[in-house]
Amino acid sequence: MAEEEKKQERKKRRTATEAASSIGAMVKAAIGGTVKAKEEGKKLAYSFIVCSYDEIIRAMDVVPVWTENYAGVCGAKRDAERFLERAESQSFSRSLCTYALCGLGFDQWREELGEMPPDAPWGGQARPDFMLSSGQILCDPRNKWYQAAQQYMPDVPIYDVGLPYPLYEDDIEVADVQDYYIKYIVAELRGLVKFLEEQTGKKMDYDRLSELVDLGERTWNLIWETYELRRAVPTPMGTGDAMNTMVPMVFMMGTQEAYDFYLDLNKELKDKIARKEGVVEDEKYRLLWGGGLPSWFALTDFNYFNSKGAVFPVETTYRMIEPIYRLNMPDTNDPIERLAWRWLGYWTYWYDKAKKRPGSEPDVERLIQYIEDYQIDGVVMHEAFSCRTWHLGLIWQLNQLRKIYKPIPVLILGQDGKKGEEKRELPSLILESDIIDISTYSEVDTRNRIDAFIETLEQVRKNKADRR
Amino acid sequence: MSDYFAGIDIGSTMTKVVIMNDGIISSIIGPTGPEQRRLANRVMENALNQAGLPFDAITYLVATGYGRINVPFADKQVTEISCHAKGVAHLFPECKTIIDIGGQDSKGITIDHGRPTDFVMNDKCAAGTGRFLEVIAEALEITIEACGGMALKSKEPAQISNICTVFAEQEVVARLAEGVPLNDLVAGILESLASRISRMVKRLKVANEVVITGGGAKNAGLVKALSDKLGYATLVPPEPLITGAVGAALLGKDIVQKATKNSLPLERKKRSLEEIEIL
Numbered sequence: 223m224a225e226e227e228k229k230q231e232r233k234k235r236r237t238a239t240e241a242a243s244s245i246g247a248m249v250k251a252a253i254g255g256t257v258k259a260k261e262e263g264k265k266l267a268y269s270f271i272v273c274s275y276d277e278i279i280r281a282m283d284v285v286p287v288w289t290e291n292y293a294g295v296c297g298a299k300r301d302a303e304r305f306l307e308r309a310e311s312q313s314f315s316r317s318l319c320t321y322a323l324c325g326l327g328f329d330q331w332r333e334e335l336g337e338m339p340p341d342a343p344w345g346g347q348a349r350p351d352f353m354l355s356s357g358q359i360l361c362d363p364r365n366k367w368y369q370a371a372q373q374y375m376p377d378v379p380i381y382d383v384g385l386p387y388p389l390y391e392d393d394i395e396v397a398d399v400q401d402y403y404i405k406y407i408v409a410e411l412r413g414l415v416k417f418l419e420e421q422t423g424k425k426m427d428y429d430r431l432s433e434l435v436d437l438g439e440r441t442w443n444l445i446w447e448t449y450e451l452r453r454a455v456p457t458p459m460g461t462g463d464a465m466n467t468m469v470p471m472v473f474m475m476g477t478q479e480a481y482d483f484y485l486d487l488n489k490e491l492k493d494k495i496a497r498k499e500g501v502v503e504d505e506k507y508r509l510l511w512g513g514g515l516p517s518w519f520a521l522t523d524f525n526y527f528n529s530k531g532a533v534f535p536v537e538t539t540y541r542m543i544e545p546i547y548r549l550n551m552p553d554t555n556d557p558i559e560r561l562a563w564r565w566l567g568y569w570t571y572w573y574d575k576a577k578k579r580p581g582s583e584p585d586v587e588r589l590i591q592y593i594e595d596y597q598i599d600g601v602v603m604h605e606a607f608s609c610r611t612w613h614l615g616l617i618w619q620l621n622q623l624r625k626i627y628k629p630i631p632v633l634i635l636g637q638d639g640k641k642g643e644e645k646r647e648l649p650s651l652i653l654e655s656d657i658i659d660i661s662t663y664s665e666v667d668t669r670n671r672i673d674a675f676i677e678t679l680e681q682v683r684k685n686k687a688d689r690r
Numbered sequence: 691m692s693d694y695f696a697g698i699d700i701g702s703t704m705t706k707v708v709i710m711n712d713g714i715i716s717s718i719i720g721p722t723g724p725e726q727r728r729l730a731n732r733v734m735e736n737a738l739n740q741a742g743l744p745f746d747a748i749t750y751l752v753a754t755g756y757g758r759i760n761v762p763f764a765d766k767q768v769t770e771i772s773c774h775a776k777g778v779a780h781l782f783p784e785c786k787t788i789i790d791i792g793g794q795d796s797k798g799i800t801i802d803h804g805r806p807t808d809f810v811m812n813d814k815c816a817a818g819t820g821r822f823l824e825v826i827a828e829a830l831e832i833t834i835e836a837c838g839g840m841a842l843k844s845k846e847p848a849q850i851s852n853i854c855t856v857f858a859e860q861e862v863v864a865r866l867a868e869g870v871p872l873n874d875l876v877a878g879i880l881e882s883l884a885s886r887i888s889r890m891v892k893r894l895k896v897a898n899e900v901v902i903t904g905g906g907a908k909n910a911g912l913v914k915a916l917s918d919k920l921g922y923a924t925l926v927p928p929e930p931l932i933t934g935a936v937g938a939a940l941l942g943k944d945i946v947q948k949a950t951k952n953s954l955p956l957e958r959k960k961r962s963l964e965e966i967e968i969l
Contacts, residue, residue, distance in 0.1 A: 617893060624895060649808045667813045670756065674771035674809060681772065681805035688803070 235462070235521050238501040239494075241487040242463035248483075249295065249344075249469055256348040259285040265422050268353040268371070270364050272542050274385055274407075274565040275354075275414055277434040277476035277557070281427060282418045288473050289367070292347045293324035297518035297658025299343045305331070306659060314370070320608040320659045322367040326374075333374040349375070352421050354414070355382040359389070361611040381417040383410050387569035390584050392577050396570045407562040415558070428557060434476040435557040439564070441481045442543040445471055448488040452535045453596050456500025458491045461511040461534035462524025463501075468540035506531030507599045507679045510592050513538050513585075513616045514604030517655045517663055526669055527602075530676045536596040538588060544571045581626040585619050590627050593648065600679050601650040606657045620650050647682045651675040693749040693946065694741070697938025698734060698764065699773065700757025703793030703820070704905070705730045707737035708935035709748070710943070716741035717932050722757065730757065731963040745961040750942035754934050765958045768941055770934045771799055771809050777937025778901050779804030781927050786897040789887065789916065789924075790934075791906025793820045798891035810893045815855075818886040820905045822855050823912075826879050829859045830872065834909070841877035841911025848878030858882065877911065884915035891920065898922060903930045 237243045269286040296302040305327030331339040338346035353368040470480035549567030572584035656662040692711045699706040709716040720733040753764035754773040788799040795813040812818040900922045907930035917924045
């Protein structure tokens with residue numbers, strides 16, 4: 223084996239599932255595919271994940287270029303710094319979203335050279351024919367990133383899709399306002415179809431779109447069922463792997479390839495469960511990854527947790543689906559309306575549950591549900607400094623969790639048959655770094671925190687045992 | 691023959707060693723730095739000399755703190771969270787919350803019967819650690835030791851608005867030039883530091899008794915400011931720097947007792963005071 227190959231092999235992160243280990247090649251092929259598609263004259267669109275219009279793009283034979291994905295790949299390959307620095311030299315602040323900074327640095331360089339930057343990871347990010355912004359209320363880069371990129375590509379038009387949803391308030395019923403939202407989202411999506419028709423010179427085939435939406439909905443259900451298999455003890459798959467297996471969910475929705483991937487994963491997990499094969503040999507602690515994008519350059523931290531007997535059977539990050547049959551979607555044959563209802567249903571899925579628990583919020587309710595369903599011993603979150611949108615609320619969620627969940631006494635039945643009472647104790651750990659900016663990361667400090675957290679879990683368990 | 695247990699806590703700025711049998715028989719505090727960390731074995735040697743013991747007399751030795759990983763003569767490594775919990779509970783059995791203010795990090799720990807139940811840690815920003823105080827004291831040309839007393843004399847602590855150590859340093863110098871009294875400036879700095887630490891600690895379920903440890907606990911002005919911010923009376927150990935090392939020694943004692951009770955083998959390292967290899 224060549225020295226270089228040996229080096230590559232050493233670097234590869236250990237995964238628990240075959241499915242997760244196949245993802246690297248899949249992403250590499252997808253990124254390479256966009257470059258090839260460009261050469262073949264196909265239409266390419268810069269796009270954001272969780273955009274709700276995956277099937278529309280696919281039905282129009284537009285090739286999506288997932289810009290967040292490419293930035294993540296640069297981060298995972300520890301090769302984002304030169305693009306971040308280039309963006310900084312263009313007067314973008316380092317405190318902005320580092321996905322956006324990486325993408326902007328890359329675009330500026332590619333446009334300046336008229337070709338891919340030297341040694342661009344996995345062949346580089348292809349130049350788009352148009353860009354599809356996708357506002358999601360809170361994430362400003364989803365509106366502003368491509369506007370900023372346009373200064374390097376002034377000939378590339380943008381279509382900005384507004385995708386709102388009602389923010390949670392415990393005295394407002396979604397049903398009272400949902401028709402207004404659906405009307406707005408449908409209008410935005412129809413506008414997108416019109417824009418794509420103009421850009422591609424093709425008419426939308428609505429029968430094909432319906433088929434893809436059907437496929438997308440079946441994929442949602444399949445992912446949900448598959449991920450629920452991870453409730454098993456020992457769990458057959460952890461969050462480290464889920465950070466890979468999310469790829470077909472967020473980058474390939476509405477494709478047969480995505481559906482087939484989860485079919486294979488489903489089978490693999492069932493086989494592992496039947497063999498009682500877990501992520502680790504001796505599963506000691508079950509943890510919830512309670513939010514935050516991961517540090518793509520430090521996914522081996524999940525393996526470090528595993529080396530201590532800790533596994534993550536569940537995560538809120540990149541679990542961007544709910545079972546379709548629980549979303550209360552009305553019967554409609556219009557695929558655009560179905561996409562709109564699916565979007566609204568997903569974002570408001572936890573609202574009703576939250577209303578039933580005083581002081582709760584949808585995000586907190588989701589944590590509680592997972593804690594109970596997956597028999598969780600502790601919660602880990604990652605505060606990525608450059609993602610204000612999502613990460614700002616994480617500590618607040620933990621605080622609420624402590625207030626409304628932890629102090630609740632739990633009745634237990636001791637070995638002697640006597641009823642007792644104990645308080646739920648759920649230690650938490652907040653990791654601090656970034657999604658791709660490696661200069662924010664210290665392996666020593668991170669692992670010191672993980673060590674302390676594992677010891678805390680052990681001590682909590684001892685305390686419980688002493689009380690029984 | 692008595693059993694002796696040692697704890698060595700290699701922090702970012704200080705190395706602490708404690709040797710115990712039924713009580714503390716020796717404790718040494720020495721500086722940690724790029725060179726000193728390598729020579730932490732000498733701090734161990736000093737502690738043994740103080741106790742009048744050969745190294746072989748140590749039944750079990752636990753290392754803790756940031757430098758715990760590469761101590762060749764330690765039988766076990768335990769994080770400072772568990773060690774502080776154990777050490778503080780030994781001194782204050784009713785303690786429920788620990789705040790440790792170290793040279794380059796600060797931590798909040800909730801405990802139950804000497805065992806940690808949750809914790810928060812700041813190792814990212816100097817503004818919530820002893821380093822903040824060091825930088826400001828240097829800018830004001832006063833000693834850290836003097837800060838506490840000066841702050842307690844202030845009747846109107848100055849407002850320090852910057853949350854970054856570097857910019858706070860500039861702000862303090864500018865305020866001094868404006869004529870703000872030194873005592874008020876120092877009090878303002880301590881309030882600012884206390885505010886950052888209390889915000890972090892309040893992520894936990896703070897409960898009485900609250901014990902402050904680490905170098906920050908030696909600063910009466912900071913302790914008062916922190917008590918005020920938290921709304922809790924706080925306690926300080928007689929020597930707040932050694933609680934981690936005390937806990938480490940006690941955890942070693944637990945390990946030995948458990949092994950003896952269950953007739954389990956005990957893994958021990960060679961008792962040789964080698965220099966610590968920096969990885």
